[in-house]
Amino acid sequence: xxxxxxxxxxKPRPDKAKKRKKxxxxxxxxxxxxxxxxxxxxxxxxxxxxxEVEAAVQVEKAEEEVxxxxxxxxxxxxxxxxxxxxxxxxxxxxxxxxxxGPLQSVQLSRFPDSGNFRxxxxxxxxxxxxxxxxxxxxxxxxxSRYMRVERCRVTATSNKKRKAEFQTDPKKxxxxxxxxxxxxxxNVTEKDLRGFFRSSKIASVRFAIDKRTGGSRGFxxxxxxxxxxxxxxxxxxxxxxxxxxVKVAYSVQ
Numbered sequence: 001x002x003x004x005x006x007x008x009x010x011k012p013r014p015d016k017a018k019k020r021k022k023x024x025x026x027x028x029x030x031x032x033x034x035x036x037x038x039x040x041x042x043x044x045x046x047x048x049x050x051x052e053v054e055a056a057v058q059v060e061k062a063e064e065e066v067x068x069x070x071x072x073x074x075x076x077x078x079x080x081x082x083x084x085x086x087x088x089x090x091x092x093x094x095x096x097x098x099x100x101g102p103l104q105s106v107q108l109s110r111f112p113d114s115g116n117f118r119x120x121x122x123x124x125x126x127x128x129x130x131x132x133x134x135x136x137x138x139x140x141x142x143x144s145r146y147m148r149v150e151r152c153r154v155t156a157t158s159n160k161k162r163k164a165e166f167q168t169d170p171k172k173x174x175x176x177x178x179x180x181x182x183x184x185x186x187n188v189t190e191k192d193l194r195g196f197f198r199s200s201k202i203a204s205v206r207f208a209i210d211k212r213t214g215g216s217r218g219f220x221x222x223x224x225x226x227x228x229x230x231x232x233x234x235x236x237x238x239x240x241x242x243x244x245x246v247k248v249a250y251s252v253q
Contacts, residue, residue, distance in 0.1 A: 075154050078152040079149055081121045093121050100131075108186070120215070173250070177203075182218065184219055185244055190205045197229075202229070203225050205221075206222070
């Protein structure tokens with residue numbers, strides 16, 4: 001076969017030839033690998049539903065309010081109302097403060113001996129913002145008295161967990177005739193406790209009193225007349241009083 005027959009019938013045109021890309025180089029003149037030169041693909045962030053975004057913003061705002069209140073030395077979302085008439089009921093207080101926002105709890109301070117309301121209440125809101133708004137009630141007249149409303153300051157007892165519950169119940173010491181009684185409702189009276197431990201002979205009841213408010217701190221110590229009465233009382237540990245399981249244990253001496 002002739003040499004001419006082996007050559008292609010057409011020659012490639014120089015202007016149609018595929019242009020080769022020049023390799024990219026770094027500032028020192030070294031070639032950059034193609035994988036490194038290419039920018040990584042980034043997937044677009046998925047948009048969250050408006051409801052989720054709003055909920056996240058509300059949570060973040062609430063956390064900021066709590067942190068700010070703690071930094072200022074106040075209990076978050078909590079106010080103290082004092083100077084109230086002794087005839088004021090919890091329902092009256094709730095109706096008055098719920099105007100500013102939903103409440104978590106209302107605690108009435110009572111006289112330890114009689115259990116009657118002593119004109120002092122602690123109101124806890126679900127929101128720190130609502131609690132601050134309720135300060136507008138400061139100076140509000142109820143009956144013939146002018147109520148005082150202020151933010152509740154953090155105390156040493158509010159920062160620490162009450163030692164109402166023991167990790168392990170203390171052992172009975174020799175000659176012990178006293179019991180620790182904890183997790184009590186704020187309005188429990190001595191009469192209530194004597195009725196609760198009616199099968200035991202009680203010598204005395206000693207409530208733990210908050211020096212600032214004059215109200216109960218939610219626990220007490222009871223002295224019994226004999227060992228049998230003490231054992232019966234300790235046997236009632238976790239029994240319910242006014243809807244709460246009561247902690248009963250030997251007193252630590």
